[in-house]
Amino acid sequence: MELSPSRVFFTVLSLFTALASGLVITSTGTTPINKASGQSVKLECMFTLAAEDTGPLDIEWSLVAADNQNMDKVVILYSGDRVYEDYYTPMKGRVHFSSSDPKTGDASINLTGLKSSDSGTYQCKVKKAPGIGSKKMQLIVMVRPSKPRCYTEGPTEEGKNIVLRCTTAEGTKPMQYKWEKLTDSKLLPASAVLDPVEGTINVRNVSSSASGTYRCVASNSVGTEECLLALNVTPPPNTAGIIAGSIIAVLLILLIIAIILFCCLRARNKKKYEKEICNEIREDVPPPKSRVSTARSFTMGSQRSSLGSMSPSNLHEYALKTQYDKIPSSEEYERPPSQAPMPLPSSIRMGGPNLSRMGAIPVMTPAQNRDGSIV
Numbered sequence: 620m621e622l623s624p625s626r627v628f629f630t631v632l633s634l635f636t637a638l639a640s641g642l643v644i645t646s647t648g649t650t651p652i653n654k655a656s657g658q659s660v661k662l663e664c665m666f667t668l669a670a671e672d673t674g675p676l677d678i679e680w681s682l683v684a685a686d687n688q689n690m691d692k693v694v695i696l697y698s699g700d701r702v703y704e705d706y707y708t709p710m711k712g713r714v715h716f717s718s719s720d721p722k723t724g725d726a727s728i729n730l731t732g733l734k735s736s737d738s739g740t741y742q743c744k745v746k747k748a749p750g751i752g753s754k755k756m757q758l759i760v761m762v763r764p765s766k767p768r769c770y771t772e773g774p775t776e777e778g779k780n781i782v783l784r785c786t787t788a789e790g791t792k793p794m795q796y797k798w799e800k801l802t803d804s805k806l807l808p809a810s811a812v813l814d815p816v817e818g819t820i821n822v823r824n825v826s827s828s829a830s831g832t833y834r835c836v837a838s839n840s841v842g843t844e845e846c847l848l849a850l851n852v853t854p855p856p857n858t859a860g861i862i863a864g865s866i867i868a869v870l871l872i873l874l875i876i877a878i879i880l881f882c883c884l885r886a887r888n889k890k891k892y893e894k895e896i897c898n899e900i901r902e903d904v905p906p907p908k909s910r911v912s913t914a915r916s917f918t919m920g921s922q923r924s925s926l927g928s929m930s931p932s933n934l935h936e937y938a939l940k941t942q943y944d945k946i947p948s949s950e951e952y953e954r955p956p957s958q959a960p961m962p963l964p965s966s967i968r969m970g971g972p973n974l975s976r977m978g979a980i981p982v983m984t985p986a987q988n989r990d991g992s993i994v
Contacts, residue, residue, distance in 0.1 A: 641669035642750025644743065646727075651757040655841035658733050661717060664726040664743035666752055674748025675699060678726045680714075682707070683740040683755065691742070695728055697721050709736065733760045735791070763842025764790035767818070769835050770848070776855050781825050783848060785818035785835035794818075794839050801847075802831035827852045 646663040654660045662680075678697035684690060695714050696703040700722075705711050713732050718725040726745055730737060738760045744753040764787045772782040785796050796818030800807055807813070808829045812821040818837065822829060830852045836845045 642672050642745060642747055642752045643667050644745065644752040644754040646743075646754060648756065651759050653759045653761055653840060654733055656733055656735055656760055656762045659729060659731045660733060660758065661727055661729050662741055662743070662756060662758070664728070664745070664754055666724055666726060666745045668724070668747055669750060672747040672750040674746075676722055677746040678716075678721050679744045679746075680726075680728055681742050681744070683742055685739070694741070697726070709734075730758075735760050735762050761791035761839060761841040762789050764794060764837040764839060764844040766844050767796075767835055767837045767846045769833070769846040771850065775825070775850065775852050777826055777852055778824055778855060780821070780823045783820040783822070783833060783835075783850070785837060785846065787837050787844065790837065791839055791841070794837060797836045797838070799834050799836075800831055801834055803828075825852055827854070 643666065645665045645667055648663060652660060652662075664678075664680075676697070680694045680696070681691040682694055684692070693706040694710055695716065696706055697716065702716060702721075704714060707714070710730070713730060715729050716725075717727040717729050726743055728743075738758060740755055740757050742753055742755045745751070767785050767787045769783070769785050772784060773780055775781055783798065785798070787794065794816075796815050798807065798813055798820050799805070807820065808822050808825065810823045810825075814820075818835065820833075830850055833848045833850060834845055835848070836843055838844075
């Protein structure tokens with residue numbers, strides 16, 4: 620390894636200072652250390668002792684707090700010829716001294732299974748009374764990109780504007796994105812505008828020639844990941860066909876509604892017609908006889924039953940009276956011929972003398988008017 624003149628000068632100056640003033644940290648690296656998550660790193664801390672440094676050796680590694688108001692966190696400790704590794708719980712089992720005997724002048728440590736939370740400023744402090752020395756270094760744990768997600772935004776139809784987008788859920792910035800086409804001409808569309816920071820491709824007025832398979836590669840300083848996207852640009856939909864289909868569907872719906880209404884009205888009219896026919900049949904049935912007709916029939920029956928007990932003179936009066944009673948009433952005018960009253964027998968129409976010879980007994984019968992009431 621070739622050393623620069625400035626570094627050689629700094630090393631010589633440190634050794635001269637160590638010889639003059641005792642314990643000195645000889646590791647000179649000052650640039651930040653970049654590592655990927657999951658990897659391992661060695662944080663160097665070499666030191667030298669002077670003859671007067673006779674006290675016990677103490678080595679302390681700590682993670683310097685980003686805020687001055689917080690205390691530094693001790694990561695690992697060497698004191699009294701003993702190593703204490705479990706001071707910092709998040710790094711338990713992942714931090715060790717590089718040398719099995721730090722008294723040889725090597726206080727370096729190894730960190731394994733790095734996490735993004737391990738990033739920070741570390742300080743190595745070596746103390747052997749009366750000498751004291753310390754050194755700080757910065758560790759940056761970078762997270763490699765996670766598996767990106769490729770997708771499109773906007774309708775994938777000819778003449779439309781679409782966006783091809785590539786995003787990652789994890790990854791330390793700065794992140795770079797690169798798009799490429801894998802099929803056909805392997806060239807991006809002529810109207811495509813690539814944004815390598817945001818991971819997008821804006822395509823205006825896309826055509827069917829843009830169809831194909833695309834690959835997006837996401838990368839940072841510690842790793843790369845990629846994803847594939849299949850783009851299929853379709854012709855615009857047939858608007859006229861859609862409109863015609865919609866009209867036909869509406870007409871069919873209206874026709875079905877009209878058929879349902881027609882059937883309902885027809886069923887209603889049929890029920891109404893049947894009800895009217897039933898009412899007409901009931902009107903043809905003759906009404907029941909009135910109380911007047913019943914009274915007249917009762918009176919005639921009583922008259923006939925009493926004829927046998929009439930005398931000849933009373934029977935003659937009865938014959939004269941029945942002539943006046945034969946005047947038809949309004950009910951008799953309406954009576955059909957088939958229901959006309961039966962004529963009296965010839966024996967009943969004979970004269971009074973004949974009735975007397977037959978031994979008839981005269982009986983007085985009350986007179987009645989046309990409606991059958993007694994006068």
